[in-house]
Amino acid sequence: MLTKITSSVYGQLIVAALLGAIQVFAFAPFQQWWILYPSFVGMFLLLKQVQLHHKKLFLVSFVFNLSMFIATLHWIYVSMDLFGGMPFIASALLIVLLCAYLAIFPSIALWLSYRISTQSNFIRLLLILPSFWLIMDWVRGWFLTGFPWAYLGYSHADTPLVGFAPILGVQGITLAIMLICACLTLLLLKQSQKFSLLLILAIVMSGYNLKQLSFTELQAPIKVALVQGNIDQKHKWEPDQLYPSILKYLGLSGIKNDATSTETAKVVKEKKQQTELVIWPESAIAALEIDMQRFLQSLSRKLEEENKALLTGIINYDINKDEYFNSIIMLGELPNNQGYSQTSPNRYAKHQLLPIGEFVPFESLLRPLAPYFNLPMSSFQRGGAHQANLKFADTTLAAALCYEIAFPELLRENIHEKTGLILTLSNDAWFGDSIGPAQHLEIARMRAIELGRPLLRSTNNGITAIFDGKGHEMGRLPANVDAVLRDEVQPAYGFTPYQRAGQTPLFIFCVLALLSALYLIKRPIKI
Structure with a gap:
């Protein structure tokens, strides 16, 4: 037949x-x-x-x-x-x-x-x-x-x-x-x-x-809190939604408001608790970093008082070159008492941009055709292919923003012997309840297995998850809920054969x- x-x-x-x-x-x-x-x-x-x-x-x-x-x-x-x-x-x-x-x-x-x-x-x-x-x-x-x-x-x-x-x-x-x-x-x-x-x-x-x-050796654990804000993508970039979104992230993160933060911070400092790394997803702060300086510097001081550090996605705008970058910045307990500023080095700029979503090929031809080619923030510049790892406490994190986690060689080239963790921030709300976010998570999980390091994945509406260096799931949050995933994760140092030879x-x-x-x-x- x-x-x-x-x-x-x-x-x-x-x-x-x-x-x-x-x-x-x-x-x-x-x-x-x-x-x-x-x-x-x-x-x-x-x-x-x-x-x-x-x-x-x-x-x-x-x-x-x-x-x-x-x-x-x-x-x-x-x-x-x-x-x-x-x-x-x-x-x-x-x-x-x-x-x-x-x-x-x-x-x-x-x-x-x-x-x-x-x-x-x-x-x-x-x-x-x-x-x-x-x-x-x-x-x-x-x-x-x-x-x-x-x-x-x-x-x-x-x-x-x-x-x-x-x-x-x-x-x-x-x-x-x-x-x-x-x-x-x-x-x-x-x-x-x-x-x-x-x-x-x-x-x-x-x-x-x-x-x-x-192939890698586990180190002392660190405390992490991955925050899933579940912000409505249709309204995320509306100006009047900026501070309600930020307040939601602050609440989920357990970051105290101004009225109580000082007294609480004194208690925390006296107890000398282990610093917690709080992670917000890609572009969680839906604004330009340059326009948020007063808020960010105040938040950084508050985080330092509460013995916390924050990694968050934000849009960096270089006013001198008129260039935009999809970025990750760190606030709070920064290494070497650096303190946060718009030029502080503990940051990452996305290199592998998503066609149409973050840059438009053949721009002069495609942009006039349909609104789809004019999505919010679709004119980014590339960060460097090789960037310094983000530093937290006694370890470092190799970062990948959203789509670029699918490029194994890009991440491999930014992993060093003393890189302890892989960090990926994403916003898959663009794709609703489809199978896309599950495929994206599957790809991210493979990076942890290839490189023998735990992977922290924070997303806007799912799938937020933590995997160890063998690809075993340590925890995840359900999609389309606002929640926080807290755990203690052991960084891992060393080289896998793939990391050495590619x-x-x-x-x-x-x-x-x-x-x-x-x-x-x-x-x-x-x-």
Whole structure:
């Protein structure tokens, strides 16, 4: 029956679309990781059937990947609908265009893998295809500032394969998945069966054993309080909502008002309690830092009296250069008695900006088209790719704002041996109750596993959470509630292998695999 359906072009396209679309269930919030295996094995068998017709080959590959991205990224529509003021047809068209662009990269990988002339499925599936897939994933994560969402490895954080993350990063898991899919395909084709079984066993056992290892050392715990304000995104940037929002954050944080703070502070100082790090989400203070100096300096003194430090998102405006930066600043108990000022060094400026949301490519063409291209604060400048860690007490934090947590190499390059924690602030209220925030949290969790450090994630309306250096959840807040998550977290020092070498080992694998494939195609041997 299936062979009859796939004998026509339309049948092949329908099957490819279904096989691609089901991949959404492998990722959060569904987390049915096993879905990837029937999806890819089915696709490999389908491509084997159509590989003699190269135009059909690319088309079938493209439909497979297009349906995958539409199913996985359709939630972007929420921001267009709720905040962009775009008609449904225009929003849907933009989503399809974005997904079509993203689908080009893995489609090229599949097309090239089946376009190369070889009779050996072993060479094609185990050497050529995984290499091209990784290469095109890298290109997708870099070209035009990159969009490295939905790497296959994110789906396997709760499987033995996650053991490869501290060694090779998330793409090491992706490679393991592709190799297992290749082996399963060879088993169904009744080719290289013993080798395929042994390789699957070796990959799974290696991942399991690596998962038991620890590469970083825990330090003395610190007290943290992650605040989820649950501020309505539709009204967040309205001027009359600024101070009600701030008062809400102050109340949730346990920061006393002016009338009681001085007496309370004296008691706290006498007890010499451990300093608490309070964390507010991205742009929690919905105003320009330069306009809030009187309030911020007063708040910083108050926090210092109460033995607290505050990390919060805010917009920094450089009046001399007329430039805006999406930033994190620290108030209160600052290191080395620095004290807060607009030029105090304990701050971070976002580097990896979100297209459309934080900068508009081809600005002169796109901004006049629709309100969506004029979202609040969509003209930011980039901070440096390498910035000093934020300092708190005896440890330091490597920061990533919202979308840039999806860029593993960017964060890796800002992690040092004495970096104790990973901090990410976000505001996923743009995407409502969709699956987007769950995918975002899944990506952030992988950074903790790769780098062997606890991760603190504070968001406006969810999902606020804390993970340890193994990716185990220490606590989270429900979405769409105003609450605070308090805990004691142990920073971790040291290096994971991935932190030292990055993706270099995977580059070496791709080069050696492709050279080996070229050699074996010219001088075939029986495997």
